[in-house]
Amino acid sequence: MSGDTPARLQASGVGVSLGGRVIVSDATLSLKAGEFTVMVGPNGAGKTTLMRALAGLARCSGEVRLDGHPLAAMKARERARRLAYLPQGHVFHWPLDVATLVELGREPHADPFTPLSAADHDAVAHAMAATGVTGFADRAITTLSGGEQARVAIARALATQADVLLADEPIGSLDARHQLIVLNLLRRIARDGAAVLAIIHDLTLAARFADHIAIIADGRIVVHDTPERALEPARIAEIFGVTVERFETADGPVLIPSHALGEDVSRSAPPTPGAAPP
């Protein structure tokens, strides 16, 4: 993607504090149309909090702009039409049928007194076809497997036809096949013109699928670069506290964590600077 494409979502100096504790500070990030960005980082680094701030759901300092407009000043429905957010864990509190759940993605477009328009039906049908859940339309969500539910959750977000899609751990708790299916899907959504950001823990999958990697540690974005440059073994060791073996394959790099640094110094891990024994 060329450097002069305007950013769909632009965060500048974003900070979030919860209960007096700084969770995210000075986060600057831009997401462009057509790009799939993956956010990685250790547990508790502030990934979810930063994503909620980017989605306009957490009060933050600094500024987030969506298509050039300050997010904080936007009407909630207007923001919802342009930005879709997929929270962690694929929550469905009631056993609704799949079609009804996907139709919820059209909520920001809906007029309170009319049923779904032809455009709404088109968007829903397209989202269901893209995620391969059309066959489940009439089934209750509770009768589907975890992988199928994850696809329904993505279909719901896709149905909005927003310019920006933020997904928090969309492949957490999925089997290997569904991880690939979902990541392919997210990359395809980006290729179709959306700016996509996903939080993912698996570094190999992040390296394989992402156009850009943003690494977040201690509430700061430490690096935002191509996978090759961002996921250097030295940096991974420093941030994640693991040594990794990196292999190049036809499908991209494979990163295998081999040792947890500083966990049990007396046994297998090589000594590291800065990791003091307990």
Add this chain to the structure above:
Amino acid sequence: MRARRTRARLTFGLAVAVIALAMVSLLAGPARLSPGEALSALVSGDGVAGIIVRDIRLPRTLLAAMIGASFGLAGAALQGLLRNPLAEPSLFGAPQSAAAAAAFLMAFGLSSATSLIVPLAGIAGALASVGALVAIAGKRASLTVTLLAGLALASLAGAAIAMILNLAPNPYIALEITFWLLGSLQDRSMVHVWLAAPFMLASWVILSTQARAFRALTLGEDAAASLGIAIERTRIAVVTGVALGIGAAAAVAGAISFVGLVAPHLVRRAYGADPSRIMLPSALTGAALLLAADIAVRLAPGVVEIRIGVVTAIIGVPFFLAMIFRERHALEEATA
């Protein structure tokens, strides 16, 4: 499409059932009136039959339908907000709190039973109880926290009522309040209807506007908010709407419980789980249930009339237990 037409037919059927039960309610009672006599007495208001139908049976019928609808809708709304089919205003002490506030006024002679202050006090009591519950349940609305907070609030309302009875200036008032608390529609007049109607109407309007928010909340609060739903506004609307309906109901009829649990549950079996589709049917089912219960207490033989609050509790609690039993596996998972 076909499902939608089936639902519309069901709703029409429920409305017809409510009207039919209201007719039966105008006929039921110790004075035997034929349907024709009752109808002409209702229209003309002449003679003894006119007094019986217009002044005794009509207020009772209207109140049963209005209170039943308020409970049905309040139950459906609270369940929608908390994403929990076991949410019920009376499980959280809302009617009890409302009744405690109203009983306080009566015990100390601060107002007559037909003053506007009684429903206002009832609404304030319900507002405190539902407001506290929703505040404590918070964003995640976990089942355990919600039910424990509800248990505590219901116990607090019970304690408040006990204290009022304890401190009541004379035993007759204490006895009167005890009977009033059982929940009854006996000897209510049109004054009671007019006293409660505006608040209930406001409650129905406020709660119905939240139907779409409840459907979006199926995805959890963050996802609903990301879809443009103003969650805080929804929360405030539900607390206010439930308090208005339940508070006004308790102020005119004492503590009636479990209609708000039973009605949405029955409706869900026919309409599916979509919280936005069960609102109107829950209101109609609540009205039908309370009308039927009130007809039953009048037709039951015996010298002493069984209070309607006793009937709803004696049927509602086993129903609640059966629901817990059926859902126990899902509940164990949810609280783990």
